[in-house]
Amino acid sequence: QVQLVESGGGLVQAGGSLRLSCAASGRAFSSYAMGWFRQAPGKEREFVAAISTNGFSTYYANSVKGRFTISRDNAKNTVYLQMNSLKPEDTALYYCAADRKPYSGSSGYTTDYDYWGQGTQVTVSS
Numbered sequence: 434q435v436q437l438v439e440s441g442g443g444l445v446q447a448g449g450s451l452r453l454s455c456a457a458s459g460r461a462f463s464s465y466a467m468g469w470f471r472q473a474p475g476k477e478r479e480f481v482a483a484i485s486t487n488g489f490s491t492y493y494a495n496s497v498k499g500r501f502t503i504s505r506d507n508a509k510n511t512v513y514l515q516m517n518s519l520k521p522e523d524t525a526l527y528y529c530a531a532d533r534k535p536y537s538g539s540s541g542y543t544t545d546y547d548y549w550g551q552g553t554q555v556t557v558s559s
Contacts, residue, residue: 434548435457435458435459435461435465435531435533435547435548436457436458436459436548437455437456437457437458437529437530437531437548437549437550437551438455438456438550438551439453439454439455439527439528439529439550439551439552439553440453440454440455440456440553441453441454441553442527442553442554442555442556443554443555443556444556444557444558445519445555445556445557445558446519446557446558447519447520447521447557447558447559448518448519449519449557450515450516450517450518450519451516451519451555452513452514452515452516453469453513453514453516453527453529453553453555454511454512454513455467455469455511455512455513455514455529455550456509456510456511457510457511457512457531457548458510459510461533462507462510462531463486463487463507464486464533464535465486465531465532465533465535465548466483466484466485466486466531466532466535466538466539466540467483467484467503467505467512467529467530467531467532468480468481468482468483468484468529468530468531468532468539468540468541468546469481469482469483469503469512469514469527469528469529469530470527470528470529470530470543471523471525471526471527471528471555472525472526472528472552473524473525473526476525478528478543479494480494480541480542480543481493481494481497481501481514481527482494482497482501482502482503482514483503483539483540483541484503484504484505484512484539485535485538485539486535487507488504488505488507490538490539491503491539492539492540492541494541496522497516497523500516500517500518500519501514501515501516501517502514502515502517503515512529514527514529516555519555519557520557521557521558521559522557523555523557524555524556524557525554525555526552526553526554526555527552527553527554527555528549528550528551528552529549529550530543530546530547530548530549530550531546531547531548531549532545532546532547533547533548534547
């Protein structure tokens with residue numbers, strides 16, 4: 434079993450920035466595609482960003498494209514989400530997830546991911 438632990442969430446004003454981190458246990462991190470998802474109260478969990486095992490390929494939801502950047506450091510077993518120009522609509526619980534069998538390189542589908550973190554709260558005030 435792989436353990437994923439998110440950190441870096443908090444309260445920020447609109448237009449501000451946050452950097453989320455997700456630390457993974459084990460030695461197989463470099464074989465996982467990684468993704469970030471978010472869920473706001475009363476809404477379905479939605480895709481935010483994904484990155485391939487080697488970091489060469491990234492994929493973003495249209496709602497965050499140009500504002501958020503996903504990256505990874507395989508030597509540290511960590512994936513990051515840099516969030517700039519934050520909007521109140523970005524307020525949600527943010528989850529990182531690991532895809533053990535990344536046949537497509539990266540995925541925006543929740544069902545493709547095998548392991549999930551507990552989430553970190555991001556709140557953007559107006």
